[in-house]
Amino acid sequence: MLRCRPWNTEQLDTSSGQFYVLKDLHVVCPEGHVLQSLIAEESTGGQWIRYRYTCCSSAGTPVAVKPTGRFLENLLQDYEGIYCPSHRDDSGRLSFQRDYAFKSSDKSRQRELTYNRNELKWCISPSRRRRNPAEVSCFSSDVANPLEASVAGATFEAVPLSDFDGQFAGAGVGKAAGGGRRKKPELIKFGAIEPKYAEECKDEVTPGTSSFDVELMNKEGLSLPDGNPCKNIAGKWTVSEGPPKFRGGPPTITREGEGSAWSTHGYDGSDTEWGAGTTYDQTIGCRGREISRDMKAADWAHGHDTRDGVMDIAHALYSLPCALAPDVAVAPLGFGPSFPTGGICESILDRVLTGAKFINDQVSIENDFQWAKGDTADCNSLQNFYARTFCDLHCLRDTVKTGDKAILKSLEGAVDVMGKNTDALLEYYSANLQDSIDGLKETRGSSLLEDAETMKGQMDGMFLEMSQMLSTEVTLSSRSTASRALDHFSALFDDSQGFQGGNASTLMPLLLHETENLHSVISLASSDRPSSAAQVASRSASLLGEMQKTLKARVHVIGVYHTLAQDAKARQSSLTTMARQAVTSADALLHVVAFYMLLLLVIAVICCCVVYVILILSPKCIEGCLGRGQA
Structure with missing residues (x-):
């Protein structure tokens, strides 16, 4: 997988x-x-x-091996083939005979793999007495079996024959290429999720921000559906041109407002201002204009009332002469109509007063109308305040919800990134650790194991040779030399020398070196062999020595038995004496105990008698004492 x-x-x-x-x-x-x-x-x-x-x-490209039934003989050596054991030589090592030749041109020639004791080499050579040195291939090693040898630079190598009945399991994912440390994974970088606010709540359409654009605010607000509170703060003016009022005159400009659109109409003498959109500054300005209009209206009312009062006073002053004017009679014939001039004068003044008041009232009405028209065209501060507040509350709600959603998504992303980074780092460090362990196994562990196997094979071969050498007859001096060498070899690795528990990598070469020295000594000692008569004499002396040792051992055993018997008799006599002493001590102890028990019995009888006497004599003594007292 x-x-x-x-x-x-x-x-x-x-x-x-x-x-x-x-x-x-x-x-x-x-x-x-x-x-x-x-x-x-x-x-x-x-x-x-x-x-x-x-x-x-990737498991790699599938590869199949298709046998052709023939060898590339130009890549083979003459001596290559399959070698089987044939016999053992004097050192106890196996000798091998070639059973099958890989090269067809060399199948008729017999070759063998043997150990050369004189040169300490394993060699392949033709099976004949006269051998051409060029036909001999060797490598230096004294192992017991050529399969245990691993010599760098050797011309050939012996490997065991396999039946190819293997289990070819998948090797899985290998180590990092090059045997070095794996490349550290690139960690996932976490980026916080940017909250996506509503279009009507972005900084570009919010008054007070550096990127605020009132035209964009009006555009976004008017595109909102009904019911969205931010739609009430947006507005615009639509300007259109109409036909001129008179021939040759300028075209008529018509403006139509939509939403939060307002104008000042120059009520205070300023130029007319056309505005759209509800902002914080616009709401404050709207309230300021309302105050100005109220002051203007109060000024107009004050003028109207003042003029009205002046006309009343003037009417009263001018009516006084009329009251003093005499009546006028027209009687040319002695009789005719008479005219009340005072009443006519007062009537004329009343009509003048009524006309002046009418004009004053019309002026006031016109001012009120203009005031109402200007107030209606301008914005209403309270209405704009609520509209702006509701939109801000809507954006505040959107900010909270969107921000919380972004925070939750960011937190989820952070946890996911942290988990992936943790997995990647754990896999990286665990893989490096596994690579290090495998490297140690392959380098140090396998090297030590191979060295140990090589040394073991060499020492097995040397001990095998030494056992063969020592199994033959040698002179007494040679045997003494071999014995001293063996004693030195045994004492060298005794606990008292401090070699136990040491470093194996240090002890193994030392053990191999000492084994080689021992092998050399044994080999030299075994080369000095006695004659047949000397061998018989030596064997006889040896047998006599063994018989003498046997007799001494038996005599020693008899002496041991005699000594043990005497020791047993002495222990028996000692035990008898101790038993008698114990019986005597026990009798004396019984007499002492009986004496003390008798003494305790006598003391008890005396105590009982004394108590009895006291109990009998005490009442009589008491009565006698009482009688003497009464007398």
Whole structure:
């Protein structure tokens, strides 16, 4: 089964909206891996982009071995083939005879693999007495079997014959290429998710921010559906041109407001201002204009009332002469009509007063109308305040919800990134640790094991030779020399020498060196062999010595038995004396105990008598004492 693991590229900034940065996104799988999946990821606000992909280890290209039935003989040596054991030589090592030749041209020649004791080499040579030195191939080693040899630079190598009945299991994913440390994985970089606020709540449409644009605010607000409180703060003026009022005159300009659109109409003498949109400054300005209009209206009312009072006073003053004017009679014939001039004068003044008041009232009405028209065309501070407040509350709610959502997504992303990074790091460090362990096994462990196997094979071969050498008859001096060498070899590795518990890598070469020295001494001692008569004499002396040792041992055993018998008799006599002493001591102790018991019995009888006498005599003594007292 292939082993797969996730990877991530670096996050690249895409806030500019340009995608040329994609050329910097590199999806690379490690050597020996293939790409399984590829997914593009971007942030919620479109601020960054990255690739998430999965790489799986590849088992490699399938390879099949098809036998052809023939050898490439030009790559083979004449002596190569299959060698089987044939016999043992004087050193106890096996000798091998070639049973099958790989090279067809050399099948008729017999070859053997034997050990040369004189040169301490394993050699392949033709099976004949006269051998051409060029036909002999050797390598230096004194191991007991050529399969145990591992010599660098040897011309040939012996390997065991296999029946090819193996279990070829998958090796799995190998170590890092090159035997070095694995490349540390690139950790996933976490980027916080940018909250995506509502369009009507962004900084560009919020008064007071550095990027605020009132025209964008009005545009976004008017595009909102009904019911959205931020739609009530947006407005615009639609300007259209109409036909001129008179020939040759300018065209008629018509403005139509929509939403939060307002104008000042120059009520205070200023130029007319056309505005749209509810902002904080506009709401404050609206309230200031309302105060100015109220002051203007109060000024107009004050003028109207003042003029009205002046006209009443003037009417009263001018009516006084009319009251003093005499009546006028027209009687040319002595009789005729008479006219009340005072009343006519007062009537004329009343009509003048009524006309002046009418004009004053009309002026006041016109001012009120203009005031009401200007107030209606302008914004209402209270209405704008509520509209702006409701929109801000709506954006506040959107900010809280969007921010919480972004925080939760960021937290989820952070946990996911942390988990993936942790998995990647754990896999990296555990793989490095496993590689280090495997490296130690392959280098130090395997090297020590191979050295130990090589030394063991060499020492087995040497001890085998020494056992063969010592099994033959040698002179007494040679045997003494061999005995001293063996005693020295045994004492060298005794506990008292401090070699037990030492470093194996140090003891093994020392053991091999001493074994080689012992082998040399034994080999030299075994070369000095006595004659037949000397051998018989030596064997006879040896047998007599053995018989003498046997007799001494038996006499010693008899002496031991005699000594043991005497010791047993002495222990028996001692035990009898101790028993008698114990009986005597026990009798004396019984007499003492009986005496003390009798003494205790006498004391008890005396005590009882004394108590009895006291109990009998005490009442009589008491009565006598009482009688003497009464007398």
